[in-house]
Amino acid sequence: MQSPQGVRPPYTEYDEWFSDQDAARLSKKSKEAEAFFRRTGITFNVYGASDAEERLIPFDLVPRIVSNKEWTKLSKGIDQRVRAVNAFLHDIYNRQEILRAGIIPTELIAKNDAFLPQMMDFVPPGDVYTHIVGTDIVRTGEDDFFVLEDNARTPSGVSYMLENRETMLQMFPELFSKIKVQRVSDYPKHLRRSLASCAPQGCSGRPCVAVLTPGIHNSAYYEHSFLADQMGVELVEGHDLRVVDGHIAMRTTRGYKTIDVLYRRVDDEYLDPLTFNPNSMLGVPGIMDVYRAGNITIANAPGTGVADDKAIYSYMPDIVEFYTGERAILKNVETHRCSEPQTLKYVLDNLADLVVKEVHGSGGYGMLVGPAASKKELSDFAEKLKVRPANYIAQPTLSLSTVPIFTKKGLAPRHVDLRPFALVSPNGVEITPGGLTRVALKAGSLVVNSSQGGGTKDTWVLED
Amino acid sequence: MLGKTAGGLYWMFRSLERAENTARLIEAGFRIALTRSNDAETEWKSVISTSAAQIAYEQKHDTYDSAQVVNFLLREADNPNSVYSVVKSARDNARMVRTALTTEVWSAVNETWMLFSDLLKNPVHETDLPGVLATIRQQSALVRGALHGTMLRNDIYDFCRIGTFIERMDNTARIIDVKYYALLPAPSFVGSRMDNVQWETILRSVSAHQSFRWAVDDDFNASAIANFLILDRRLPRSLSFCTAQIVSNLDYLAEQYDARMPCHDLADGLRARLKDRDIASIFEEGLHEFLSSVIQDTANLGFQIEQNYRFNN
Numbered sequence: 001m002q003s004p005q006g007v008r009p010p011y012t013e014y015d016e017w018f019s020d021q022d023a024a025r026l027s028k029k030s031k032e033a034e035a036f037f038r039r040t041g042i043t044f045n046v047y048g049a050s051d052a053e054e055r056l057i058p059f060d061l062v063p064r065i066v067s068n069k070e071w072t073k074l075s076k077g078i079d080q081r082v083r084a085v086n087a088f089l090h091d092i093y094n095r096q097e098i099l100r101a102g103i104i105p106t107e108l109i110a111k112n113d114a115f116l117p118q119m120m121d122f123v124p125p126g127d128v129y130t131h132i133v134g135t136d137i138v139r140t141g142e143d144d145f146f147v148l149e150d151n152a153r154t155p156s157g158v159s160y161m162l163e164n165r166e167t168m169l170q171m172f173p174e175l176f177s178k179i180k181v182q183r184v185s186d187y188p189k190h191l192r193r194s195l196a197s198c199a200p201q202g203c204s205g206r207p208c209v210a211v212l213t214p215g216i217h218n219s220a221y222y223e224h225s226f227l228a229d230q231m232g233v234e235l236v237e238g239h240d241l242r243v244v245d246g247h248i249a250m251r252t253t254r255g256y257k258t259i260d261v262l263y264r265r266v267d268d269e270y271l272d273p274l275t276f277n278p279n280s281m282l283g284v285p286g287i288m289d290v291y292r293a294g295n296i297t298i299a300n301a302p303g304t305g306v307a308d309d310k311a312i313y314s315y316m317p318d319i320v321e322f323y324t325g326e327r328a329i330l331k332n333v334e335t336h337r338c339s340e341p342q343t344l345k346y347v348l349d350n351l352a353d354l355v356v357k358e359v360h361g362s363g364g365y366g367m368l369v370g371p372a373a374s375k376k377e378l379s380d381f382a383e384k385l386k387v388r389p390a391n392y393i394a395q396p397t398l399s400l401s402t403v404p405i406f407t408k409k410g411l412a413p414r415h416v417d418l419r420p421f422a423l424v425s426p427n428g429v430e431i432t433p434g435g436l437t438r439v440a441l442k443a444g445s446l447v448v449n450s451s452q453g454g455g456t457k458d459t460w461v462l463e464d
Numbered sequence: 465m466l467g468k469t470a471g472g473l474y475w476m477f478r479s480l481e482r483a484e485n486t487a488r489l490i491e492a493g494f495r496i497a498l499t500r501s502n503d504a505e506t507e508w509k510s511v512i513s514t515s516a517a518q519i520a521y522e523q524k525h526d527t528y529d530s531a532q533v534v535n536f537l538l539r540e541a542d543n544p545n546s547v548y549s550v551v552k553s554a555r556d557n558a559r560m561v562r563t564a565l566t567t568e569v570w571s572a573v574n575e576t577w578m579l580f581s582d583l584l585k586n587p588v589h590e591t592d593l594p595g596v597l598a599t600i601r602q603q604s605a606l607v608r609g610a611l612h613g614t615m616l617r618n619d620i621y622d623f624c625r626i627g628t629f630i631e632r633m634d635n636t637a638r639i640i641d642v643k644y645y646a647l648l649p650a651p652s653f654v655g656s657r658m659d660n661v662q663w664e665t666i667l668r669s670v671s672a673h674q675s676f677r678w679a680v681d682d683d684f685n686a687s688a689i690a691n692f693l694i695l696d697r698r699l700p701r702s703l704s705f706c707t708a709q710i711v712s713n714l715d716y717l718a719e720q721y722d723a724r725m726p727c728h729d730l731a732d733g734l735r736a737r738l739k740d741r742d743i744a745s746i747f748e749e750g751l752h753e754f755l756s757s758v759i760q761d762t763a764n765l766g767f768q769i770e771q772n773y774r775f776n777n
Contacts (some may be wrong), residue, residue, distance in 0.1 A: 038578065039571050039574060039575055039578075040567075040570075040571065040574075041559065041562075041570070041574050215560075216556060216559045216560050221559070225559070225562040225563055228563045229562065229563040234466055234469075234563070235562075235563050236466065236468075237468070239468075240466055240467070240468050250466060251466065251467045251468070251774050251777070252465055252466055252467060252774070253465050253466070253467050253470045253619065253721070253773040253774060254721055254723075255774075
């Protein structure tokens with residue numbers, strides 16, 4: 001919020017308001033917010049934690065504020081990147097021109113677990129692969145944005161974008177009459193419209209949309225039920241569905257009803273036991289055949305993970321240029337691919353200054369933050385790296401900008417990232433002005449994942 | 465609506481009703497234990513058998529000690545019918561059918577769960593028991609109130625109500641059946657101390673000891689009480705009242721779906737057995753036999769509803 005010149009412009013009005021506030025009142029508001037989240041059941045489950053099955057993600061009441069100018073640049077960059085990702089997926093699963101052009105090494109695709117041969121020579125309805133994208137972005141300075149991850153599979157967190165705003169509106173209505181903030185509340189409406197516009201060609205009438213969840217024990221179950229509820233569509237599990245006359249249908253109290261668009265929050269691997277993991281109880285036997293016959297839209301399409309892989313990530317600037325003919329607007333973090341022997345040596349020599357991530361990892365699990373690691377952690381990790389170098393990439397630690405959070409001792413700076421959500425349909429890309437701001441609550445920490453003790457904030461994009 | 469959702473709603477409300485009924489049974493048993501300690505053990509035994517938990521209980525315990533029974537019925541996680549277990553199951557079902565519920569109903573159930581996972585964390589001391597039991601009934605009323613006040617009157621509502629009344633019907637029939645001998649019109653027992661205690665406990669178990677006095681212009685006697693609990697349409701826990709509710713909610717479903725199902729015939733059959741009956745003819749049929757078959761028919765009806773509305777497959 002501060003810059004060498006004082007309060008950064010987007011925060012000016014908020015800062016004025018904040019300096020008039022009483023700390024005790026804010027603490028009370030903060031507790032109220034927590035009680036509200038608990039009562040509403042806005043919780044997530046932590047895998048492997050037995051003590052508390054459901055936890056709250058800590059919510060910080062100081063909003064992260066983005067000026068309209070910053071947002072315009074950001075959203076242009078995201079739009080460009082999302083288009084490139086879709087074009088890339090279409091190409092990889094069809095003519096593979098980018099491989100022929102030698103821009104990406106073939107083995108990076110061929111040996112990629114997220115690449116699904118079942119998707120070859122098939123174009124999903126509307127030629128949309130990633131209906132929903134959540135791009136993770138960090139800011140390092142004025143107008144300086146880097147993309148950390150593209151999250152083209154099933155990005156989560158959008159319910160926090162919506163609920164955090166609702167909470168702020170309830171707690172501090174006066175702020176919103178003073179400061180003009182762009183709305184996020186239309187997201188569910190847009191999501192439904194966007195999904196419906198990707199319905200299979202044979203679908204007549206109003207497309208039937210449903211959300212597929214692994215069930216109430218999934219870590220993001222709250223979000224699944226929230227989105228289904230907000231869109232006014234059914235929330236289904238695998239055992240509610242079966243193939244009926246070449247379509248996917250859900251078991252209702254009146255019989256089976258055909259689904260046209262399935263917004264699935266189940267990973268590729270579990271989607272169809274006949275095609276993928278035969279032990280999966282979460283999917284629908286035969287759904288891939290129905291899909292390839294063009295009788296259902298699966299959002300996001302199976303196999304999109306090949307585009308948000310951390311090894312592919314390092315090629316993103318080239319991918320953007322190859323498909324859009326433009327230079328990438330958003331920067332990529334310099335990425336060292338440990339599969340290359342020279343690079344591996346560099347990474348091992350500089351481990352203490354780098355962040356090392358698993359190529360297929362997510363959720364902040366299995367990563368090393370060099371500057372924060374102990375000597376033993378560094379040497380243990382070095383061993384893992386030597387055993388499977390191709391499993392890792394390394395990146396420099398960025399000097400991330402910080403934003404203030406509310407603590408017992410007043411405002412304190414913390415590192416954040418931002419995940420805006422983009423919807424893709426045949427009608428174009430639509431980006432909701434805002435997103436999920438995740439914040440590392442420990443002073444100095446760079447890890448913002450909720451499973452690792454991160455929190456969230458409301459994200460404001462100002463009107464002008 | 466998804467079949468699974470209909471099932472979730474039905475079981476959510478069965479569970480909530482069961483929690484409330486168990487609280488009532490504990491309350492009646494506790495009263496006996498306090499006022500007539502000699503009868504306590506017998507009384508707890510019949511409470512356990514009313515809640516169909518005798519086998520599970522006796523696998524774990526040898527005696528019918530008050531604190532032990534209360535703990536079993538309130539909090540034991542391996543008793544699937546303990547208040548703790550059924551409130552958890554109600555809440556799990558509510559999470560599963562979250563999109564079918566209004567925010568008010570969901571919050572009420574979720575809050576109930578939060579409250580009880582806290583209240584029932586440790587054994588409940590005798591001093592706190594009346595308060596805990598009262599809270600169970602209050603929370604149940606809160607959920608019911610949210611349901612009545614905020615939900616659309618559609619199939620969702622009907623499945624909630626059907627679950628409530630199937631459970632209540634079963635519960636009332638069990639309460640009477642476990643003590644049917646006390647209600648038999650055997651002249652030699654009339655007015656004996658034993659009968660009076662039993663009658664009062666039965667009425668308390670369905671929260672009807674006050675309303676009996678107001679509604680029935682008769683002395684406490686076996687056939688008046690049996691008549692009240694089985695046939696009186698004014699009592700919201702009588703068998704007649706429950707069947708009428710089930711039939712009417714099933715009829716709404718038939719109307720909305722434009723289809724009558726085998727479960728409708730079963731429900732009609734059950735109602736016919738209670739309509740225009742007098743209590744003498746039930747005694748003639750055999751009270752115990754009558755109640756056993758009502759319990760069985762109610763179970764069959766529940767099963768048929770599950771089938772006809774595709775709860776599971």
